[in-house]
Amino acid sequence: ADPGTASPYSWYMDLMSVENVAEIIAGEKDPSELGVSAIDDFTLEVRLTESLPYFAKMVTHATTFPTLQSVVEEFGDQWTRPENIVSNGAYVLTEHVPNERSVRERNSLYWNDAETVIEKTVALVINDENAALTRFLAGELDRTEVPAGQYPRLKEEFPDTALSFPRLCNYYYTFNLSENGPEAFKDVRVRQALSYAVDRQVIVENVLQGGQTPAFTFTPGATAGFEIPDVAFGQMSQAERDAKAIALLAEAGYGPDNPLEFDMLYNTSEAHKQIATVMSQMWKQKLGVNATLANMEWKVFLETRGAQDFDLARGAWCGDYNEASTFLDLVSSASGYNDGKFSSAEVDALMMEARTLDDPNANYTSVEQVLAEEMPVIPIYHYAGVYMMNPNLKAWPVGNVEQNWYSRDLYIVAGD
Structure with missing residues (x-):
């Protein structure tokens, strides 16, 4: 501190x-x-x-x-170099090549070393999901993520290897509401129109195809003790949302003679590109909006978004712990991850009060209602863990939505 x-x-x-x-x-x-x-x-x-x-x-x-x-x-x-670092887990770091791989080997001094089975684990950084899948199918990896759109085919071909399960993560786009953000986004009608016009069902069923769920709230339904509230725009049909979006954007003064234009930023990834492309096409076809896509490598992307040097930017969050505040604290005024600089005295008060309540769900519902009305972010979907995993690798905690897993708990059985 x-x-x-x-x-x-x-x-x-x-x-x-x-x-x-x-x-x-x-x-x-x-x-x-x-x-x-x-x-x-x-x-x-x-x-x-x-x-x-x-x-x-x-x-x-x-x-x-x-x-x-x-x-x-x-x-x-x-201090984090393998020859310097001192840790207290079941494994010690023996090799670390940034952006390439890390190697951990069994720690004989660990208090419960007798229960550890796997001697060495290797984590590889493979930015291309398709390249990672190729290496998995070649037998070089024991686990990798499934590229967007490929889960149905892989599940049919490898039923014991392709997995999908709920994750404690959300995927969204955040509006830059800071002083140097676009003037258009300061109008709540514009923000609502853009959110309403996104057909989330198309994104999860036609683009991702991995068991993800459409999101109309910031907090995922997989969150412990959280009940997804019935926010108004989530109860509409997509046709109703589209009609409302057209009306809202016209009320805000945008149309064929004055088209809305902005930049849409995401970090480099084929899946992110596909989603951004589909969203921009929806806006173009339904609303006549011109969204210019731009991608950046992760570090530059974070710096750019953190400096509020964007119009609309991709965001995602996986819960630090399994409770709704891990998501909703992000939209509090003082949050270090509130890159869109949304500020609501009502949200701040509700989240502060929720900290000490035995049952804070009423507060969380109220915050979600504020977000649905003010629309500082566009919730797109809630994640699924979509993996290819060696069937001989056992004890992976697929039921743990946080995916807090430890190599010491895993083991590999002999193949046929």
Whole structure:
């Protein structure tokens, strides 16, 4: 939390309501006042500023994992190198080539090493999903993701290998509502029209084809304890949404003589390109809107979006923990991931109050209703995990929507 050495994700600790963390991040208090103490060699005490019913769920996030301070101080930005890093898991990092691969080998000093089965795991970075699929089918990989649109064919051909299951993730586009965002997007009618005109059913059934679900709320239905509210535009037929979109855009002053034009940004990916292309075609055909597509590599994309140097940009979020606030906190005014700079005093108050409620669902429903009315983002779909997986690889937690999986729990059985 020390602002001098803070992680880009230090804001997560503020969400956890850790004592004094907000003041320390802001440089108003000394890091020694953080509400975290080692009581003894085996006991960690964390003090909160308020009751947080889902606190235990939040510690599954990597931001909360222990790091040896002396190693960071000794090696600086080289502390994560395999020869320097000190970790406490079932495996140790033995090789790391950025943007290529990482290798982890069994840690004989791990407290429960006797239960570990797999000796070594290798993670490869393959940016082309089709190339990854080719390597999987050649027997070079044990798991990979299925490229958009290919799941039905693969499931028929490899029924024991192709898998689809719900994920705790959303896919959306965010409007730039900051001061330097397009003037057109400051009109809620424009934002609503663009959202209404997107036929989500076409995207999930004709483009993705992997078990994804159309999204009319920001929070996925797979979220524990969350009940998807009946937001008004989600209850319309697509024909009704299209008609409403045409009327709204005309009311806002856009039409054949004054077409709406903007740039649409996404990070480089064949699937993202397909989705953006289909969305822009829908807007063109239904509304006469001209959306110019642009893609960027991931790092540049994040920097550009974070600097509000965009009109409309792709967004996605996979839950840090299994509770609706992991999604809805993103649209709070102070969120570090609120790149569209949407700000609503009502949303902020509802989310602050929800932190201490035994049952915050009424607040979450109200926030989703605000989002459906104000439309700061266009929810597109909620994810499915769509994998090709070696049938001999066992114990993968497909029922875990967060996909918190650990190599130590996996094992491989002999093939036929």
